[in-house]
Amino acid sequence: MFFREYTIKRIFQGRLLKGSDIIEDIKAFLKEKSVQSGIISGIGAATKANIGYYDQEARIYKIHTFDEPMEILSLKGNISIKDHDAFPHLHGVFSRKDGFCIGGHIFEGTEVFAFEFEIVEFVGDPFIRYFDDETGLYLWAK
Ligand code: ZN
Numbered sequence: 141m142f143f144r145e146y147t148i149k150r151i152f153q154g155r156l157l158k159g160s161d162i163i164e165d166i167k168a169f170l171k172e173k174s175v176q177s178g179i180i181s182g183i184g185a186a187t188k189a190n191i192g193y194y195d196q197e198a199r200i201y202k203i204h205t206f207d208e209p210m211e212i213l214s215l216k217g218n219i220s221i222k223d224h225d226a227f228p229h230l231h232g233v234f235s236r237k238d239g240f241c242i243g244g245h246i247f248e249g250t251e252v253f254a255f256e257f258e259i260v261e262f263v264g265d266p267f268i269r270y271f272d273d274e275t276g277l278y279l280w281a282k
Contacts, residue, residue, distance in 0.1 A: 142282045146177065146262035156184075156255040162215070163228065163248045166257075170226035175219060175259065177266035180228055182215040184255035189234055192245035199276030203247055210234040212255065213241065219259075222269040222278055 152173070156165050166180065187209055192201040217230035232250075233243040267280035 149261045149263040152259040156252045160252040162250045175261045178219045178261040180217045182257035184212045185253035188251040190247040190249040220267040
């Protein structure tokens with residue numbers, strides 16, 4: 141295990157507009173505000189979700205597209221650096237019309253019906269993501 145200890149710099153609370161792409165809009169916000177490390181959470185509703193499951197054997201994301209109205213019950217994630225830019229790593233749980241849930245890693249193309257979020261920015265050096273041979277993922281390095 142390794143970790144860093146941070147203090148809180150700023151807290152943002154806001155709402156994405158209907159039709160927003162969650163990943164793209166959060167990325168743009170992080171860039172605009174120069175946020176490089178922190179945590180994200182949010183709730184709301186989506187009109188479409190691109191949700192990934194990482195196949196550990198094949199070492200590839202299998203992306204499922206759910207093109208239907210859903211509640212965003214819980215979205216949470218972290219912010220660090222990947223390829224020199226702030227990268228939001230987000231997971232979400234979505235409920236469908238019948239109340240059953242789906243979830244996973246959120247990819248671009250996940251569209252907002254309504255979305256309320258909080259972003260907590262940390263003070264200190266952000267973690268940087270590097271390709272990890274053992275998992276095939278871009279993970280934090282010490
Ligand atoms: Zn993930």
